[in-house]
Amino acid sequence: MSTVIYWFRNDLRLADNPALRHACQTASRLVPVYCHAPEQITQWGFPRVGRHRRQFLAGGLADLATQLGARGSTLVELHGDPVGSLAELAQQTGARQIICEAIAAPEETAEINALRAAGIDVDCHWQSTLLDPDSLPFSSDGLPDVFTTFRQAVEKAGIAPRPPLPEPVLIPPLPAGLCPAPVTPIAPTTPDPRSAFPFAGGATAAEGHLAQYLHRKLPHTYKATRNRLAGIDDSSKFSPWLASGALSARQIMARLKAFEAEHGANEGSYWLWFELLWRDYFRLLHCKYGQHLYRASGLNGHHTPAHAPDAFARWRKGETGEALVDAGMRELAATGNLSNRMRQIVASYLIHDCACDWRAGAAWFETQLIDYDVCSNHANWLYIAGHGTAPRGGRRFNPDKQTREYDADGRYRALWSRP
Numbered sequence: 001m002s003t004v005i006y007w008f009r010n011d012l013r014l015a016d017n018p019a020l021r022h023a024c025q026t027a028s029r030l031v032p033v034y035c036h037a038p039e040q041i042t043q044w045g046f047p048r049v050g051r052h053r054r055q056f057l058a059g060g061l062a063d064l065a066t067q068l069g070a071r072g073s074t075l076v077e078l079h080g081d082p083v084g085s086l087a088e089l090a091q092q093t094g095a096r097q098i099i100c101e102a103i104a105a106p107e108e109t110a111e112i113n114a115l116r117a118a119g120i121d122v123d124c125h126w127q128s129t130l131l132d133p134d135s136l137p138f139s140s141d142g143l144p145d146v147f148t149t150f151r152q153a154v155e156k157a158g159i160a161p162r163p164p165l166p167e168p169v170l171i172p173p174l175p176a177g178l179c180p181a182p183v184t185p186i187a188p189t190t191p192d193p194r195s196a197f198p199f200a201g202g203a204t205a206a207e208g209h210l211a212q213y214l215h216r217k218l219p220h221t222y223k224a225t226r227n228r229l230a231g232i233d234d235s236s237k238f239s240p241w242l243a244s245g246a247l248s249a250r251q252i253m254a255r256l257k258a259f260e261a262e263h264g265a266n267e268g269s270y271w272l273w274f275e276l277l278w279r280d281y282f283r284l285l286h287c288k289y290g291q292h293l294y295r296a297s298g299l300n301g302h303h304t305p306a307h308a309p310d311a312f313a314r315w316r317k318g319e320t321g322e323a324l325v326d327a328g329m330r331e332l333a334a335t336g337n338l339s340n341r342m343r344q345i346v347a348s349y350l351i352h353d354c355a356c357d358w359r360a361g362a363a364w365f366e367t368q369l370i371d372y373d374v375c376s377n378h379a380n381w382l383y384i385a386g387h388g389t390a391p392r393g394g395r396r397f398n399p400d401k402q403t404r405e406y407d408a409d410g411r412y413r414a415l416w417s418r419p
C-alpha cells in the first residue's frame, strides 16, 4: 500500500491538474491537503493576507472539498508553517511522498527545499503555464529578455497549448483511521455593490463565469474595452480563478479556440491569448532570474530611491490628493480588485511620483488583491519600476493624461469618492 500526500498549492481544481492526476495514478491511499500559511505581518507593517483574498480562497477551498467529497475523499486543512505541518502529516500517515505543483518563486521554492532537507521525497510538477516549457524553442536560460521577442518566437514556431486533461478517474481513498475536520466554514459577506469582481472562489464559479463570458461573446469586444476602469465585462475577470488555480490557462484557451471556431476569431479574441502569454512570460522569467527579481534594484542595479513611509501610508489610504489614484486605492481596499490600467496608474504614482520602494507597493497589492499571483505581481511592479528586463526603463503614467483618457467624465472618481 503506498500512501501519498497531494499538496494543493495554487491549483485548487481536479480537472487539468497533471500533478494530481499523477498522484492518483501512483497512490493507493491519497491525502489531499491544503496548508494555510501562518498569519504574518510584512516588513512594511501590515498583514500579509487581507480579508478579500481570504474570503475568495475560502470559497475555493469549500468548492474543492465538496468535489473531493463527492468522489469519496476529503480535503485536509493544515495551519501554520507548511514544512513542519506536512512533515508531521507524512509521519502520521506513513506517506512515502508528497506530490505538488512547482511554483518558481523564492519562498515557494524554499518550502520544497526545506521539505527535501527534512528527508521527505517531494515530486514537483510544472503545470501553471499555458505553454509547456518543453515545447518552447529556447531553454529556460535562453528565454528572450523582451516579451515581444518571446511572443513572436512562440507564434512563429506555431506553439500551442496541449489540450486540458480530464479530472482523475478515481481519487484514491484516505488512509484508514484518518478523520480530518471538515473544511473551515466561512461567514458569507456581501460584496461592495460597486465591485467589478462580485464573484465567488472555486472551480464551479469559475466554470460558470467562463461559460457566460463566452456565451455573451465578450471575447470579441475584449481588446476595445480592456483598458476601461470599472466595468465587470470590460475584461475577462479570469485572474482570481487563475491565481488560485480553480481554472487553468489551458482550460480557458481550449474553450476560447472552440468559441473562435464557432463564432469567428478577431482582434479581441486574439488579445486574450496575447495577455495569457504575458502571464506565461512572467512565470518563465522567474525560472530564469529567480531571487534576482526580488532585489530592490531588480535586474539592472539602478539606484532605488529611499523609501518614503508617510507618502506610502497616504497612498495606501487613498489620501494622496491625486483624485484618480485615490479612487483606485479606495476601490482596491473596498473590493480587492483593480483593473489593469488602474494598477499601472497607482503603481507608477507610488514609484515615480512618491519616490517609494516598489517592493512596498507590491506587498500592499499582495495583501489586498483577490487575484494575487506571486509571479505576475512582482514582475509587473518590477516592469513599471524599470528594474526588470524591459529595454525602455521605468514606465511613468502621467495621472493628468490618464484621467483625461480614461476618466474624462469623472464617473470612476465619483464612484470611488468615498471608501
Ligand SMILES: Cc1cc2nc3c(=O)[nH]c(=O)nc-3n(C[C@H](O)[C@H](O)[C@H](O)COP(=O)(O)OP(=O)(O)OC[C@H]3O[C@@H](n4cnc5c(N)ncnc54)[C@H](O)[C@@H]3O)c2cc1C
Binding pocket: 226, 235, 236, 237, 238, 239, 240, 242, 243, 272, 275, 276, 278, 279, 282, 338, 339, 340, 341, 343, 344, 347, 365, 369, 371, 372, 373, 374, 376, 377, 378, 380, 381, 384
Ligand atoms: C502593478 C501590477 C500588479 C499586478 N498584479 C497581478 C497579480 O497579482 N495577479 C494577476 O493575476 N495579475 C496581476 N497583474 C496583471 C493584470 O493587471 C491582471 O492580470 C488583470 O488586471 C486581471 O484582470 P482580468 O482577468 O480581467 O484580465 P484580462 O485583461 O481579461 O486578461 C486575461 C488574463 O491575462 C493575464 N494577464 C493580463 N494582463 C496581464 C499582465 N499585465 N501580467 C500578467 N498576466 C496578465 C491574466 O491572467 C488575466 O486574467 C498586475 C498588473 C500590474 C500593473
